[in-house]
Amino acid sequence: MVSSKFVAALGALLSTPLAFAQYYPAGNATSTNAANPTGTGSPSAAQTVSVGVDSTGAAALVFTPDTIHANPGEEITFQFFPKNHSVVQADFNNPCNPSDNGIFSGFIPSSSGPADQVFTIKVKEDKPVWLYCAALKPAPHCAAGMVAVINPPKSGPNTLDAFRAAAKKTTTSTAPNTPNGGEVEKPSPSGTATGGPAQHTGAASNLVVSAGAVGGFMAAFAALLL
Numbered sequence: 382m383v384s385s386k387f388v389a390a391l392g393a394l395l396s397t398p399l400a401f402a403q404y405y406p407a408g409n410a411t412s413t414n415a416a417n418p419t420g421t422g423s424p425s426a427a428q429t430v431s432v433g434v435d436s437t438g439a440a441a442l443v444f445t446p447d448t449i450h451a452n453p454g455e456e457i458t459f460q461f462f463p464k465n466h467s468v469v470q471a472d473f474n475n476p477c478n479p480s481d482n483g484i485f486s487g488f489i490p491s492s493s494g495p496a497d498q499v500f501t502i503k504v505k506e507d508k509p510v511w512l513y514c515a516a517l518k519p520a521p522h523c524a525a526g527m528v529a530v531i532n533p534p535k536s537g538p539n540t541l542d543a544f545r546a547a548a549k550k551t552t553t554s555t556a557p558n559t560p561n562g563g564e565v566e567k568p569s570p571s572g573t574a575t576g577g578p579a580q581h582t583g584a585a586s587n588l589v590v591s592a593g594a595v596g597g598f599m600a601a602f603a604a605l606l607l
């Protein structure tokens with residue numbers, strides 16, 4: 382897109398004190414101010430939960446982290462590690478079986494490293510969401526304590542420890558038939574599903590806002606090239 386002639390012209394422009402003073406500060410200030418709020422302050426940035434590795438990255442029958450706090454509207458992306466795991470929503474009193482119409486990622490295998498698909502949910506409300514893995518090999522993961530919670534109760538008996546203790550008393554687990562309550566998708570290059578669109582929006586408005594400055598640049602180029 383940027384031709385060598387453009388770069389040369391830009392260099393010529395920036396080495397011209399008058400043109401620099403006239404055009405560069407306006408363009409620079411506009412793009413910097415427009416880009417930073419979207420890049421660093423986006424309220425919908427997805428949290429990532431690793432499924433099947435501990436905090437050191439070693440394979441383990443755990444969700445990392447296993448306690449997630451998220452506001453309604455925020456997204457959580459589950460990233461799956463070997464060999465085969467899932468995310469299923471349970472009722473607190475029934476740890477290793479699915480809630481009616483609950484969240485289910487499907488089983489997402491990986492032979493090495495993160496799977497080529499992630500599962501992203503949008504948190505709907507701030508009440509607790511109890512989760513388990515329904516994989517059964519080589520032994521039921523839920524009964525091994527592979528559970529997690531989104532927005533645990535602030536007090537009372539319904540703790541993640543209590544949920545895990547109940548899970549460990551089970552002998553098997555079940556899963557829904559089809560994924561539900563989220564999106565199974567390719568991970569985005571940045572690792573977050575929401576980063577792309579938010580940045581595109583910021584870039585687009587940035588272009589509109591700074592169009593005058595760009596026009597100024599182009600006029601300056603034209604003058605330099607004559």
Ligand SMILES: [Cu+2]
Nearest residue numbers: 466514516522
């Ligand atoms: Cu598992």
